[in-house]
Amino acid sequence: MRASQLPLFTSKNDPSDAQVASHRLLARAGYIRKQGSGLYIYLPFGDMVHRKIVEIVREEMNRFGGVEVSLPVITPAELWQESGRWDIMGKEMMRMHDRHEVGYALGPTHEEAMTDLARSFLQSYKQLPINLYQIGKKYRDEIRPRYGLIRCREFTMKDAYSFHADDASLDATYQKMREAYRAIFERCGLKTIPVEADSGNMGGSGSEEFMVASQIGEETLLLCSDEACGYRSNQEKTEFISANYGLQPIVSGAIEDFDTGELKTIEEVAQLTGGAPRDFIKAVIYEDAAKIIVCFIPGDRELSEVKMKNLAGVNDYWLASEETIKAVTGAEPGYAGPVDLKYKDGDAVSVTAPPTGHKKTLRIFFDNHLKGRSGLIAGANRTHFHKKNVAEGRDFTITEAHDLINAHAGDICPQCKKAELTETRGIEVGHIFKLGKKYSEKMKLTVLDPNGKPLTPTMGCYGIGVGRTMATAIEQNHDERGLVWHKNLSPFLVYLVSLAKGDAETAFVDKLYATLQAHGISVYLDDRDERAGVKFNDAELVGFPFIVTVGKKTLESGKIELKLRRSGEKFELSESELIAKLRGD
RNA sequence: CGGGAUGUAGCGCAGCGGUAGCGCACUUGCUUUGGGAGCAAGGGGUCGUUGGUUCAAAUCCAAUCAUCCCGACCA
Numbered sequence A: 001m002r003a004s005q006l007p008l009f010t011s012k013n014d015p016s017d018a019q020v021a022s023h024r025l026l027a028r029a030g031y032i033r034k035q036g037s038g039l040y041i042y043l044p045f046g047d048m049v050h051r052k053i054v055e056i057v058r059e060e061m062n063r064f065g066g067v068e069v070s071l072p073v074i075t076p077a078e079l080w081q082e083s084g085r086w087d088i089m090g091k092e093m094m095r096m097h098d099r100h101e102v103g104y105a106l107g108p109t110h111e112e113a114m115t116d117l118a119r120s121f122l123q124s125y126k127q128l129p130i131n132l133y134q135i136g137k138k139y140r141d142e143i144r145p146r147y148g149l150i151r152c153r154e155f156t157m158k159d160a161y162s163f164h165a166d167d168a169s170l171d172a173t174y175q176k177m178r179e180a181y182r183a184i185f186e187r188c189g190l191k192t193i194p195v196e197a198d199s200g201n202m203g204g205s206g207s208e209e210f211m212v213a214s215q216i217g218e219e220t221l222l223l224c225s226d227e228a229c230g231y232r233s234n235q236e237k238t239e240f241i242s243a244n245y246g247l248q249p250i251v252s253g254a255i256e257d258f259d260t261g262e263l264k265t266i267e268e269v270a271q272l273t274g275g276a277p278r279d280f281i282k283a284v285i286y287e288d289a290a291k292i293i294v295c296f297i298p299g300d301r302e303l304s305e306v307k308m309k310n311l312a313g314v315n316d317y318w319l320a321s322e323e324t325i326k327a328v329t330g331a332e333p334g335y336a337g338p339v340d341l342k343y344k345d346g347d348a349v350s351v352t353a354p355p356t357g358h359k360k361t362l363r364i365f366f367d368n369h370l371k372g373r374s375g376l377i378a379g380a381n382r383t384h385f386h387k388k389n390v391a392e393g394r395d396f397t398i399t400e401a402h403d404l405i406n407a408h409a410g411d412i413c414p415q416c417k418k419a420e421l422t423e424t425r426g427i428e429v430g431h432i433f434k435l436g437k438k439y440s441e442k443m444k445l446t447v448l449d450p451n452g453k454p455l456t457p458t459m460g461c462y463g464i465g466v467g468r469t470m471a472t473a474i475e476q477n478h479d480e481r482g483l484v485w486h487k488n489l490s491p492f493l494v495y496l497v498s499l500a501k502g503d504a505e506t507a508f509v510d511k512l513y514a515t516l517q518a519h520g521i522s523v524y525l526d527d528r529d530e531r532a533g534v535k536f537n538d539a540e541l542v543g544f545p546f547i548v549t550v551g552k553k554t555l556e557s558g559k560i561e562l563k564l565r566r567s568g569e570k571f572e573l574s575e576s577e578l579i580a581k582l583r584g585d
Numbered sequence B: 001c002g003g004g005a006u007g008u009a010g011c012g013c014a015g016c017g018g019u020a021g022c023g024c025a026c027u028u029g030c031u032u033u034g035g036g037a038g039c040a041a042g043g044g045g046u047c048g049u050u051g052g053u054u055c056a057a058a059u060c061c062a063a064u065c066a067u068c069c070c071g072a073c074c075a
Helices: A021-028 A044-063 A077-083 A111-121 A167-187 A266-273 A305-312 A322-329 A438-442 A466-476 A502-518 A532-542 A552-557 A575-583
Strands: A032-036 A039-042 A066-068 A074-076 A094-097 A103-106 A130-139 A154-164 A193-196 A207-213 A219-224 A232-234 A256-259 A281-287 A291-298 A348-350 A359-367 A376-382 A385-390 A421-436 A458-465 A494-498 A523-526 A546-550 A560-564 A570-573
Touching: A021 A032, A021 A466, A039 A044, A044 A066, A044 A130, A044 A154, A044 A167, A044 A466, A074 A077, A077 A103, A077 A111, A077 A438, A111 A130, A111 A154, A111 A438, A111 A458, A154 A167, A154 A466, A167 A193, A167 A207, A167 A421, A167 A458, A193 A219, A193 A421, A207 A219, A207 A466, A266 A376, A281 A305, A281 A322, A281 A376, A291 A305, A291 A322, A305 A359, A322 A348, A421 A438, A421 A466, A438 A458, A458 A466, A494 A502, A494 A532, A502 A523, A502 A546, A502 A552, A502 A575, A523 A532, A532 A546, A552 A560, A560 A575, A570 A575
Parallel strands: A066 A130, A193 A232, A291 A359, A494 A523, A494 A546
Antiparallel strands: A032 A039, A074 A103, A094 A103, A130 A154, A154 A458, A193 A207, A207 A421, A219 A232, A219 A421, A256 A385, A281 A291, A348 A359, A376 A385, A421 A458, A546 A560, A560 A570
């Protein structure tokens, strides 16, 4: 392709709203352009890269047994109502109505739609397993679109859904998808870290995320420092284990209230008493429309909202209001504790005064690391007072302890139980998980088993963000001059800089352009009437793997200049040497 | 949704009571021509929108919309 046919959209200025390298450079190099918050135009080069990733994904999905289909972007509300997610998905799901006031969603994901398709044609266990996938646009009204292609409101996703007669079959497909994902990211030249993950509100059990390590990553990953162990996990999922709480002596002594005045925070009270934050019981209180959730954890740690949310079974929740806290503890916020709490787990608490008297169910959760401890300091459920010498088992009892805390670097690996964890940040580009029967049951998908009895298939679900893959490829591969593409993703293999003047030189360039193409090499010929510097700069900005320069010097020496974009290495080659090099012979 | 900021030419920005400016880009001409050319001449903005204050508003006030940043969602 020639620049005179397919123009460059490069710019000298960085867009003012770009915060990260991939966004800044993709915009400046003319691959993408923002049209609205979280909405991007793919310009010619951007679209070409996007299509290459799609094709890689498609080939690998097909190779590992996927069956491609294409579902409508707009999904009927009744499917979402069947699964119960019409109300759960919240504002993130964009909704619309047709002229008859029938509701629809702009599909943020397609479990329901795909399960609906499956039940329309699956009748026998003999048709299982089957892995249906599509590559198409998804819409999510993100709270905060960010980082260019990394967090958009419209994005292309490959989403696959597998259906199985039993767990062994699901396991087999899950393993195949793990292989497929490794192959896909490998071909894209992306280094990914597969980690154990939380399965979120999709439901299900086993789950693995494919992460690209990056400082701008929105996920925290915990990796076991012992490579032999090899444990890797998303913080949301990582079980928190610490030895810091087990080694302490049993502290006896009578429990007593003491006046802490206006001091509420653990730091403040610790200063007053001289105690360490780890000897405090921190109370964190949330509520949703129907529940109040009180979590007690060691004072030096932070609650994992994801763990709390999964445990409590809530989705749309918030930090408890002052009124709610008063209703539960009888005190101002800042003095909640497990001892002398008016209510117990499961009680109904009035959060509004009579006569309305709206009631919510109280849930109380304790963290594992409070079990068996004594000498603790906790809120007294009495304004201005805390309790000291609190002992679990005597002053309050934990019947069921949970994992409620965010693990961090320095905590103990939950797999080998020995080595410490280290932390890194990551961007999620792919996610595979075992869904189980959540959707097949809700949507009444059944097939007949060998005995002629109905069988509800179990499901798996596998996603890849295409735009995100493109953006992270650049996050990993760029320099101050611009983009650096892997040859499998680059719009063209070669950027041919023509510095030709006059007919003879132009004829030489045209011939070389034709020759390279005849050898199956994709070439972008910069035949613009621009100065050399402009072309060199654009060549480096757009980031194709090879930059070939032809001008007066070439005709004089007979040698063609080749520059490798990534390393900057230069070669002077004959035409046949050049072709061999470009073809990787 | 809470906290912070910004909307002025295609892009990046200045101007912050007296009627619109800079760099890049664009158009034309001449020169130049292997690392973002020089000179000259041009074109382009109801200053996000609406309302108010004022003799006078891009500038002050209010509302509204949009965008971005910091926190809770996800491929």
